[in-house]
Amino acid sequence: MDCLKVAEVAALKGCTERYIRKQIYNNKLNAIELSEASNNRKEYGIPIDTLPENLKSKYYARKRSELGLQPENKTIKTANKKTLKTIKKPLEEFTEEERGQIAFWTDILKEWLRVRDASEHKVETDKLFIAKFKLEHPDITISEDILYRKYNAYRKNDLETLISKRGGWNKGNTGIPQHILDAFMYFYLDTRRPALSRSYQLTIEWVMEFYPENVPLIPSERSFRRQVEKLPEAVIKLTRYGEKALSDSYIPTVERWYEDLHANDVWIADNHTFDFHTIGEAGQIHRLHFTAFIDAKSGVMTGWNLTEQPDSHSTLLALRHGILRFGVPKSIYVDNGSEFLTHDIGGRGHRTKKSWNKDDQPPTILDLMDIEMHNALVRNAKAKPIERTYYTFKEHVSKMIETYCGGTVLERPETWKWKIKHGIIPEDQQLRDIFETLVDGDYNVAGYGGNEKRYKGMSRIDVWNESIKETEFRKAAKTDLSLLLARTTRYQKVNKNGVSITFAGENLRYYCTEAGRETWRYIGKQVYVRYDPSNLMEVRLYDKDTDRYIDTWQLDMALQLPYITDNKEDVAAAEKRIRATSKSVHEYAKGLTSSITNEQAIDFLQMSIIRAERGMDKFHIDQPKKFKPVISDKEVLANPDLANISSVEFMDLERLKKMNANAEKNRDSNKGW
Numbered sequence: 001m002d003c004l005k006v007a008e009v010a011a012l013k014g015c016t017e018r019y020i021r022k023q024i025y026n027n028k029l030n031a032i033e034l035s036e037a038s039n040n041r042k043e044y045g046i047p048i049d050t051l052p053e054n055l056k057s058k059y060y061a062r063k064r065s066e067l068g069l070q071p072e073n074k075t076i077k078t079a080n081k082k083t084l085k086t087i088k089k090p091l092e093e094f095t096e097e098e099r100g101q102i103a104f105w106t107d108i109l110k111e112w113l114r115v116r117d118a119s120e121h122k123v124e125t126d127k128l129f130i131a132k133f134k135l136e137h138p139d140i141t142i143s144e145d146i147l148y149r150k151y152n153a154y155r156k157n158d159l160e161t162l163i164s165k166r167g168g169w170n171k172g173n174t175g176i177p178q179h180i181l182d183a184f185m186y187f188y189l190d191t192r193r194p195a196l197s198r199s200y201q202l203t204i205e206w207v208m209e210f211y212p213e214n215v216p217l218i219p220s221e222r223s224f225r226r227q228v229e230k231l232p233e234a235v236i237k238l239t240r241y242g243e244k245a246l247s248d249s250y251i252p253t254v255e256r257w258y259e260d261l262h263a264n265d266v267w268i269a270d271n272h273t274f275d276f277h278t279i280g281e282a283g284q285i286h287r288l289h290f291t292a293f294i295d296a297k298s299g300v301m302t303g304w305n306l307t308e309q310p311d312s313h314s315t316l317l318a319l320r321h322g323i324l325r326f327g328v329p330k331s332i333y334v335d336n337g338s339e340f341l342t343h344d345i346g347g348r349g350h351r352t353k354k355s356w357n358k359d360d361q362p363p364t365i366l367d368l369m370d371i372e373m374h375n376a377l378v379r380n381a382k383a384k385p386i387e388r389t390y391y392t393f394k395e396h397v398s399k400m401i402e403t404y405c406g407g408t409v410l411e412r413p414e415t416w417k418w419k420i421k422h423g424i425i426p427e428d429q430q431l432r433d434i435f436e437t438l439v440d441g442d443y444n445v446a447g448y449g450g451n452e453k454r455y456k457g458m459s460r461i462d463v464w465n466e467s468i469k470e471t472e473f474r475k476a477a478k479t480d481l482s483l484l485l486a487r488t489t490r491y492q493k494v495n496k497n498g499v500s501i502t503f504a505g506e507n508l509r510y511y512c513t514e515a516g517r518e519t520w521r522y523i524g525k526q527v528y529v530r531y532d533p534s535n536l537m538e539v540r541l542y543d544k545d546t547d548r549y550i551d552t553w554q555l556d557m558a559l560q561l562p563y564i565t566d567n568k569e570d571v572a573a574a575e576k577r578i579r580a581t582s583k584s585v586h587e588y589a590k591g592l593t594s595s596i597t598n599e600q601a602i603d604f605l606q607m608s609i610i611r612a613e614r615g616m617d618k619f620h621i622d623q624p625k626k627f628k629p630v631i632s633d634k635e636v637l638a639n640p641d642l643a644n645i646s647s648v649e650f651m652d653l654e655r656l657k658k659m660n661a662n663a664e665k666n667r668d669s670n671k672g673w
Contacts, residue, residue: 003032003045004059012055012062020046028221052220057145091159098163105162108133109154112147176227177217180207184224189239200224263467264474266296266374267322267329271310272390275411276401279425280308287405288428290435291318294389295326296333298463300444301389302326306432312345313533316365316487326464328474331372345373362488362528363547369476396446397438401426486530491544494522498556499529503536510539511556513580519553 009029010017021044023029030050034043048059091099112129119125126144133142153161176184183206188199200221207214228236234250271291279285291314292304303322307314319332345365366373398404403425406412419425445459455463489501498511498519510529512519526544541550 002048003034004048004051005034006044006046009046009051009055012051012058057143061145094159094163101163102159105150106154109151112151176219176223177214179211180214180218181224181227183207184227188224188228189236191240191242193240196225196228197221261297262471263295263297263300263464264327264329264471266331266333267293267302268296268333269293269315269318270335270390271314272393274401275394275398275404275407277403277405277420277425278428278431280428285420285425288431289314291315292389293318293322293329293332295329295464297450297467299389299449299460300326300464301439302329304435304439306428306435313487315345316533323476327468328369328476329371330474331374332366333374335375362491362542362544365486365488392446392449393443396442486532486540489529489531491526491528494519494525494527494541496520496523498553499527499539499541501529501531501536501539503533508536509556510553512551512553517551522550 004012006017006020006024010020013020020029024031024044024046029046031044031046034045048056051059091102094102112126115129116122116125126147130142130144130147133140150162153159180203184199184203187194187202187206188196194202203224204215204218207218234246237249238246269291271289273289274287277285277287286308288306288308289310290304290306291310293302294300295302302325303318303320305314305317305321322329394407402419403416404413405416440461444461448455448458448460448463450463455466458466487501489499492499496519498509500507500509502508522541527541527550528544529539529541531539537555538552540552542548543550
């Protein structure tokens with residue numbers, strides 16, 4: 001086996017020997033260790049057959065030059081030569097573009113042979129022909145070696161070799177079979193982000209498994225690397241790093257127009273999980289959440305509520321807090337979370353189903369306060385600029401807390417675990433006490449981050465104060481606000497146990513026992529119930545049809561007992577409630593007939609007889625002038641004509657029958673004499 005030393009290969013490639021050795025160590029060049037190595041140093045030989053085509057061509061061209069050999073001078077005649085049957089693929093299996101290449105090179109070779117046959121200086125003719133070709137086709141790579149190789153393929157009828165894999169012909173294309181390239185992309189374009197070399201190895205294994213006959217068609221790793229380099233960066237970012245990475249770097253952001261917006265026109269709401277830990281009253285270590293409303297115009301955080309679990313109650317408390325501080329907004333902008341899309345706050349938004357009819361729902365809290373609700377499009381998180389606010393809050397507040405843990409494991413400080421272990425944890429109440437100071441004294445007085453030039457250099461709160469002067473300021477009294485922000489149930493019928501609400505997973509019942517307002521008076525009536533989550537001792541009832549206030553009922557625990565109880569007082573109280581209700585109904589019913597005297601209390605039967613006797617004067621039966629007699633079936637069968645005779649004829653017939661019967665009777669009696 002002919003081999004070249006490292007220095008010879010480096011000279012061919014025009015690089016350093018160190019680079020060639022590195023290629024050998026990385027298995028990118030095939031080499032064998034030479035036995036005649038001296039000075040105890042490894043020496044390598046690179047087989048000539050394993051060299052890349054360009055280096056191999058350089059080597060043979062240099063060898064021909066050193067030996068004084070030139071390409072064959074004799075005229076190449078093909079007319080009388082028999083075509084070799086070495087077709088690797090029939091012409092119809094090539095694409096239209098490939099067939100065009102075959103025709104192109106066939107014409108070029110024929111032209112070259114015609115010019116070469118007419119010349120006495122073959123070598124000079126070849127050089128001139130190649131120079132002319134380069135001028136006419138600058139995008140196609142050509143050389144003597146390429147020309148001779150194409151001619152050799154042409155002689156052997158090897159159509160596939162005539163197709164150019166480099167130069168202008170395959171600009172933007174590849175010679176890698178499509179199914180093999182697809183397999184490589186399947187491995188490489190994965191969110192696990194394998195290295196390119198590993199994807200190349202897996203591709204080889206895949207081809208050996210499913211297309212073993214195509215293994216010789218697999219090109220070098222560099223060929224696949226070139227294909228990766230041609231891919232748009234956005235595609236690589238999406239397939240290897242995910243949607244968020246694509247969105248952050250390559251998807252355009254929405255630039256909102258704030259010029260026509262005023263303070264309190266739109267409040268944006270969302271929930272955020274603190275990036276630090278606190279400890280609760282029961283000793284539980286957790287990460288609190290807070291629901292916040294941000295004024296879209298100024299960026300001011302208007303209201304908030306700290307909670308262990310974001311829900312609709314937290315949303316209302318945050319809205320209440322904001323209204324008490326900054327007035328009533330004209331609209332709010334929320335996402336599609338269940339804590340916002342609750343039936344009694346603003347409706348179901350994008351969650352509305354065909355089976356859900358808004359007209360069959362009680363008025364919402366936002367309807368009562370004349371606040372419009374707008375919902376972000378589903379799966380469109382960027383539609384809520386409040387996300388940037390939380391990032392700012394994280395940088396200004398969360399990182400200042402001892403137990404800061406970051407949003408991901410990579411952001412978590414090394415000291416976090418030690419502080420948690422040794423109890424260096426702030427309490428929930430401590431955070432609640434300082435939170436307003438952190439928001440109003442740091443965040444709300446920080447620089448305005450919007451795009452409006454007239455507010456440049458102002459703080460967020462200054463922008464709000466300036467903008468609110470240009471619009472109507474709506475304010476609600478604290479007493480009215482408690483009623484306006486009361487929660488609302490769906491429509492329900494009053495039953496024998498009153499009305500109910502569900503709060504924190506518990507079913508609470510409300511009842512009224514006061515005279516004249518008893519619950520039993522409203523059983524079967526359609527109502528809806530409003531209640532204040534901070535005061536569950538009473539609820540307000542509203543009529544479904546008129547939307548008018550009916551009454552206020554109190555929490556009733558008398559009839560809600562454990563399945564098995566030994567508490568006699570609870571049982572006695574329940575029995576007392578039952579007896580009182582029954583007595584109340586009896587008294588009401590008795591009152592309906594209290595004006596009737598004993599003399600007037602007539603028995604039902606007697607009253608019925610009196611009424612019937614009064615009606616006898618109206619009873620009489622009219623006899624019709626025409627009638628049809630009812631005759632037995634036997635007579636009709638014996639005399640079919642009877643069915644059609646008139647009443648007069650029928651009477652005459654009856655008289656005749658009696659006369660005949662009497663005559664027969666007399667005849668029989670005379671025989672006895």
